[in-house]
Amino acid sequence: MRVDPAAITIEEFGRRLRAGEITAADLTEACLDRIERDAARLGAFILVAAGEARERARLADHELASGLDRGPLHGVPLSIKDLIDMAGLPTTAASRVREGHRARRDAAVVAHLRRAGAVLVGKTNLHEFAFGITNEDSAFGPARNPRDLRRTAGGSSGGSAVSVAAGMALASLGTDTGGSIRIPAAACGIVGLKPALGEVSTDGVVPLSPLLDHVGPLARSVADAWLVYRALLGDHAPRPLTAAPLAAVRLAVPRPYFCDPLDDEVQDRFEQALARFRAAGVGVADTEIAHSKEIAAVYTVLGTSDAAAYHGPALDRMPERYSPAVRLRLEVGRYLLAEDYARALNGRRALRRAVDAALGDFDALALPTLPIPAPVLGAPSVQVGRSTQPIRDAMLRETQLFNLTGHAAVTIPCGLTRDALPCGLQLVGHDTGRLLEVALACERALGRG
Amino acid sequence: MTVQEWREWARADAKRRQLPELEPLLESMAALLETLRTADFNPSPTPQSEPPEQRSAG
Numbered sequence: 001m002r003v004d005p006a007a008i009t010i011e012e013f014g015r016r017l018r019a020g021e022i023t024a025a026d027l028t029e030a031c032l033d034r035i036e037r038d039a040a041r042l043g044a045f046i047l048v049a050a051g052e053a054r055e056r057a058r059l060a061d062h063e064l065a066s067g068l069d070r071g072p073l074h075g076v077p078l079s080i081k082d083l084i085d086m087a088g089l090p091t092t093a094a095s096r097v098r099e100g101h102r103a104r105r106d107a108a109v110v111a112h113l114r115r116a117g118a119v120l121v122g123k124t125n126l127h128e129f130a131f132g133i134t135n136e137d138s139a140f141g142p143a144r145n146p147r148d149l150r151r152t153a154g155g156s157s158g159g160s161a162v163s164v165a166a167g168m169a170l171a172s173l174g175t176d177t178g179g180s181i182r183i184p185a186a187a188c189g190i191v192g193l194k195p196a197l198g199e200v201s202t203d204g205v206v207p208l209s210p211l212l213d214h215v216g217p218l219a220r221s222v223a224d225a226w227l228v229y230r231a232l233l234g235d236h237a238p239r240p241l242t243a244a245p246l247a248a249v250r251l252a253v254p255r256p257y258f259c260d261p262l263d264d265e266v267q268d269r270f271e272q273a274l275a276r277f278r279a280a281g282v283g284v285a286d287t288e289i290a291h292s293k294e295i296a297a298v299y300t301v302l303g304t305s306d307a308a309a310y311h312g313p314a315l316d317r318m319p320e321r322y323s324p325a326v327r328l329r330l331e332v333g334r335y336l337l338a339e340d341y342a343r344a345l346n347g348r349r350a351l352r353r354a355v356d357a358a359l360g361d362f363d364a365l366a367l368p369t370l371p372i373p374a375p376v377l378g379a380p381s382v383q384v385g386r387s388t389q390p391i392r393d394a395m396l397r398e399t400q401l402f403n404l405t406g407h408a409a410v411t412i413p414c415g416l417t418r419d420a421l422p423c424g425l426q427l428v429g430h431d432t433g434r435l436l437e438v439a440l441a442c443e444r445a446l447g448r449g
Numbered sequence: 450m451t452v453q454e455w456r457e458w459a460r461a462d463a464k465r466r467q468l469p470e471l472e473p474l475l476e477s478m479a480a481l482l483e484t485l486r487t488a489d490f491n492p493s494p495t496p497q498s499e500p501p502e503q504r505s506a507g
Binding site: 350 | 475481
């Protein structure tokens with residue numbers, strides 16, 4: 001049976017699967033066809049597990065026919081960022097440093113997905129060791145934006161976002177240390193969820209910063225992100241996600257720092273989304289977050305120190321195996337002082353209090369996910385409003401704070417630029433489940449989902 | 450070690466290690482360290498930076 005793997009959601013597939021209109025084998029084959037056709041030019045995958053995926057899909061169909069239903073992810077083709085262990089396969093982290101690695105067991109999150117009946121189609125491309133947000137520095141070449149191959153897919157989970165946006169999987173598992181789920185999701189026009197810190201296991205995931213690392217889904221809809229998120233917690237029979245009543249939702253918009261400067265078109269799409277929310281009855285008010293001007297300093301000192309601590313021995317033994325840009329940024333971390341790390345920990349606590357205070361009684365913060373549309377690959381800097389900023393600074397500006405504070409954060413698509421490049425709207429809250437109820441309502445107010 | 454001293458030490462060591470490409474990154478990091486060290490979330494033992502209510506106590 002023919003199916004468009006770039007259009008179908010997990011929810012819709014589940015309905016059609018159980019109605020006997022489609023099989024897991026049909027959908028898996030459609031995804032593998034897309035991989036065969038497009039994955040190389042998009043730089044989406046590092047390893048495709050076609051044989052195992054076909055076998056798992058057939059098993060899923062057989063199980064369902066035999067009366068065994070594993071839940072919402074039964075027979076659903078998913079991809080896995082190649083920073084996450086799958087037993088028997090290499091975890092390359094997109095680096096030559098990892099040559100010869102083979103995972104002895106599944107990461108905890110992969111084990112959960114297998115128990116949920118998911119069909120894992122392969123390992124996706126990323127910025128080397130997840131230490132970057134453009135996906136340019138990968139031993140396997142860059143991941144390219146399906147909307148415009150000259151542009152970045154965002155990173156570090158760039159291949160994951162491409163795989164979902166281009167119909168190679170219905171959802172993907174990514175990691176997020178400063179925005180690495182939300183940034184590529186926004187750049188590619190899909191949903192990306194960073195659950196609250198510590199909710200989802202990072203066992204079996206190559207670390208970047210234990211303080212800041214999160215694992216979460218990239219998906220086509222908020223409802224699909226919810227289903228994958230619940231599976232990652234071991235909940236294979238989740239309650240249906242219900243949208244928060246729009247008239248009861250209250251959003252706070254942190255204007256200073258986060259909304260100034262923005263690319264003009266990003267700002268327009270963001271303001272139009274807020275206007276749609278207001279028209280639907282949502283309460284929208286401005287707020288500000290204390291210590292915002294110190295976010296980049298706190299984040300960079302903690303993240304770079306942690307990364308240098310992990311990579312130090314390999315930097316000494318095999319520096320030539322790192323891509324030059326990644327190696328240099330790791331080397332900087334080796335010069336940082338313990339006293340500055342302690343100051344950054346003070347800053348992290350202060351920022352957590354500041355975000356809590358800004359959230360107050362609001363349901364969520366609302367802000368852009370990226371201040372710019374996906375930039376051209378190789379560009380060292382970008383124009384944001386009237387200022388020119390290094391690409392890395394600009395792309396992390398809206399997201400890195402919530403890795404420091406550990407709040408749940410999700411990006412949903414909120415429109416396209418004149419060049420058809422996606423813009424993302426980020427929602428941030430205390431509780432992941434409540435946040436997704438609000439995100440579902442907002443998604444519907446924007447005419448999606 | 451002041452940020453200026455840190456910058457000079459790091460630059461000298463990077464030069465010794467034949468990593469001159471580190472210099473612009475170290476400059477950027479020095480700017481971030483200035484921001485971090487002057488932030489008002491840092492506690493300090495000096496009386497002038499204590500909150501007023503603590504300044505008059507004991």
